[in-house]
Amino acid sequence: MKRTDIPNGTENAVEVRGLVKHFGETKALDGVDLDVRRGTVLGVLGPNGAGKTTLVRCLSTLLRPDAGTARVAGYDVLAQPRQLRRVIGLTGQYASVDEKLSGRENLYMIGRLLDLSRKDARRRADEMLERFSLTEAAKRPAGQYSGGMRRRLDLAASMIGHPAVLYLDEPTTGLDPRTRNEVWAEVQRMVTEGSTVLLTTQYMEEAEQLAHELTVVDRGRVIAEGRVDELKAKVGGRTLQVRPAEPADLARMVDAIGRAGLDGIAGATADPAEGVVNVPIVSDEQLTAVVALLSSHGITLAGISTHLPSLDEVFLAVTGQKTSAAPAAQANTDAFQEVAA
Numbered sequence: 001m002k003r004t005d006i007p008n009g010t011e012n013a014v015e016v017r018g019l020v021k022h023f024g025e026t027k028a029l030d031g032v033d034l035d036v037r038r039g040t041v042l043g044v045l046g047p048n049g050a051g052k053t054t055l056v057r058c059l060s061t062l063l064r065p066d067a068g069t070a071r072v073a074g075y076d077v078l079a080q081p082r083q084l085r086r087v088i089g090l091t092g093q094y095a096s097v098d099e100k101l102s103g104r105e106n107l108y109m110i111g112r113l114l115d116l117s118r119k120d121a122r123r124r125a126d127e128m129l130e131r132f133s134l135t136e137a138a139k140r141p142a143g144q145y146s147g148g149m150r151r152r153l154d155l156a157a158s159m160i161g162h163p164a165v166l167y168l169d170e171p172t173t174g175l176d177p178r179t180r181n182e183v184w185a186e187v188q189r190m191v192t193e194g195s196t197v198l199l200t201t202q203y204m205e206e207a208e209q210l211a212h213e214l215t216v217v218d219r220g221r222v223i224a225e226g227r228v229d230e231l232k233a234k235v236g237g238r239t240l241q242v243r244p245a246e247p248a249d250l251a252r253m254v255d256a257i258g259r260a261g262l263d264g265i266a267g268a269t270a271d272p273a274e275g276v277v278n279v280p281i282v283s284d285e286q287l288t289a290v291v292a293l294l295s296s297h298g299i300t301l302a303g304i305s306t307h308l309p310s311l312d313e314v315f316l317a318v319t320g321q322k323t324s325a326a327p328a329a330q331a332n333t334d335a336f337q338e339v340a341a
């Protein structure tokens with residue numbers, strides 16, 4: 001059986017219900033439910049310490065959950081760990097390669113562990129080295145690799161056996177932009193070839209690029225979930241951008257909107273560099289009202305558009321934390337409840 005085959009034809013490649021894992025007082029997972037539809041990428045976002053790695057480790061049978069259930073490719077993590085391990089691939093947050101072996105030997109060994117024939121293991125190792133731009137370094141001991149090279153080797157190792165379900169725990173942390181793009185392309189390729197991916201990340205751009213759906217976790221709980229556009233819509237608010245035909249009208253527009261006191265519109269700001277005025281809005285009625293107002297002032301518009309908040313703004317709204325590495329002082333639970341409601 002190819003490892004990408006999911007035996008009992010389930011819709012979800014990963015099904016997690018009420019998963020709990022405590023470390024002493026720390027509730028690393030505090031009742032997590034999530035599904036990853038087969039053939040898709042689920043992005044798991046969350047600030048440091050949210051429980052992402054703990055989730056991945058539970059789903060890889062590396063940690064035993066205290067309560068709840070999880071099925072991966074139809075196998076139960078507690079009852080069928082051996083079968084489960086055969087169909088998953090894992091790239092941990094911390095690269096785990098044998099430093100004494102060369103890159104090629106590392107990959108060959110993993111291929112053999114996965115029951116590939118010698119010939120297939122060699123072929124697949126070379127293929128993966130090529131895909132992750134490691135061919136030149138293939139014969140050097142992995143211990144001499146740079147951080148980015150190790151990570152690429154680790155990713156190659158996790159993909160070698162065409163796993164049905166691939167866990168990628170912050171796969172591109174510390175990679176340069178070009179290499180990050182390379183990894184994204186390989187992840188997409190794995191999905192095209194039939195894998196289902198659970199990806200944890202701190203990079204919103206990565207989530208936007210790769211994930212079909214997102215789950216935001218914080219303090220061991222799911223606090224928001226949905227497609228990228230759904231999450232953006234839930235946070236509420238869009239930015240209306242109006243472009244006057246005459247750039248000289250910018251100040252007049254800001255003034256008019258400020259004075260009009262339109263329902264729910266606090267004001268507007270000019271962006272002279274872009275030649276637009278930005279107006280935060282929450283409804284289509286407000287959009288119409290702004291356009292009508294400007295028209296009544298005799299201002300000719302060259303264009304209007306609306307923009308959803310960025311994923312960074314969504315993350316900030318639901319977790320109260322910025323997406324940068326710097327942790328915020330306190331979680332904003334009010335904002336989260338608005339979204340969860």
Ligand SMILES: Nc1ncnc2c1ncn2[C@@H]1O[C@H](COP(=O)(O)OP(=O)(O)OP(=O)(O)O)[C@@H](O)[C@H]1O
Nearest residue numbers: 023026028046047048049050051052053054055093
């Ligand atoms: N083996 C362990 N023993 C004790 N506490 C642990 C252990 N592993 C994780 N924790 C705690 O559980 C919580 C969740 O940790 P986890 O590593 O899952 O977070 P994370 O979301 O992966 O964070 P990061 O973004 O920093 O990787 C943290 O408070 C962490 O300190």
Ligand SMILES: [Mg+2]
Nearest residue numbers: 052053054093
């Ligand atoms: Mg982690």
